[in-house]
Amino acid sequence: MTKNATISFHSHTFLENIDAVNKNVMAVIDAGKKNIAFSLITKQFDFPKKLMQQHFNENYIESDKYPKATFSGFYSENADLTKDGSYPLKVNGKLTIHGVTKDVQIPATLTVKGGAITGDATFKLNPTDYNIDIPFIVREKIEKENTVKVKAEWIPKF
């Protein structure tokens, strides 16, 4: 389990680039049950433009109403986390953002090196799937599908 996993999302359009990072994501992996879970506080996303951060919390993700985003999932591939190596996985699970839960499949990679486990994943996410309404006037400034990047490092407990 770690409290310092990183999740960032990126939306790049001709008009505006949005790159927000949350470095306080909590992540846990249970190699025995092949379960993975993530939880983050949406207010802890850091935007380079503070006005954007305020709009994200107030108008889009509504952090006062929905303070957290979570993911809980499982994988079926065999990954021996006691041995060094790289294991590509398909993680199936439920992603909850803005109070809306969706079933998703996320391709991820677990890398084991010297006892430490690193998880990496990149996937696309469409805000409208999670009832996040983007007004017509700014639609050109926000990508239809945002890229989400996940990185977590665990030191296993036995």
Add this chain to the structure above:
Amino acid sequence: MDTKILSLKLLFPLICILIIKPCFSQDTSLLKMLDDSSKYNSATFPVKGTFKALHLINAQTVESPAKKDLNFIIMHRFGKINDGAYEFFGLDNASIRLALDYGITDKLGIGIGRSSFEKTFDGYIKYRLLEQTSGKKSFPVTISLLGAINHLTLKDTIYVSAKDKTTYVSQILIARKFSSSFSLQLSPTYIHYNRYPELNSAKEVFSAMIGGRYKFTKRMAVTAEYNYLIPGMLDDVDLKNSFSLGYEIETGGHVFQLVFTNSQGMIESQYIAKTKGSWGNGDIFFGFNISRNFSFGKDKNKKKEW
């Protein structure tokens, strides 16, 4: 009868889904483990966005531009509505203030402005002393300090020297965001006129502003502000307390405000202690404020992208 059967037909599968669903849901104990150790309850969050703009209507709010943000404001007041059809209900005349505001740090902001009313320059410095927070260490209000200098350049023989045309303003801005939709601000104000024209002498004025905002959608709000002059200050001059109503629309980096006010001036030395219009007589100025935010901060997250 038909509709009843139809609703039953629809309801039945729904009930089935509700009963069966828990069997399919996977092990969420891991997530619960994260919930238990969640930092949410032990963290403190600053309360942001007490007001959308730097001005409630005429009065300054506790907000200042974020670090390296530049804010450009156009404030515009038409003439009095009761000027009648000849003046096209005030729309023939206009008074304008142009201003630039800049965030030196997230807490310290400076600004300069020019008003056509009395041909006035103004400069101010605003510092956010304390910030409202929620969470573990919660603090109820945001407090900002404002110091401003207003200098008019209007040619008028009543002013003997240039020094006479300068006015100093200090304000303590205390605001609380009660909910995501409702915020209230109280600002005790002290103004020093080197020469108050109608008294032909220096004058100290104390007043207090109370103002608020109610957001009725995510991007629209109504605002109101009332500036109360302490009685006895300027009784010999026929003044009215400034009262203004506004309608606010926010779109990304812009904030548009449509306003109705009995003050023609838009800076402290003018709207607080030089308002002669009366709402009852229809001395109402229609106008708008438009503010645009520009960010000059470095995109540091992009560089660290992994």
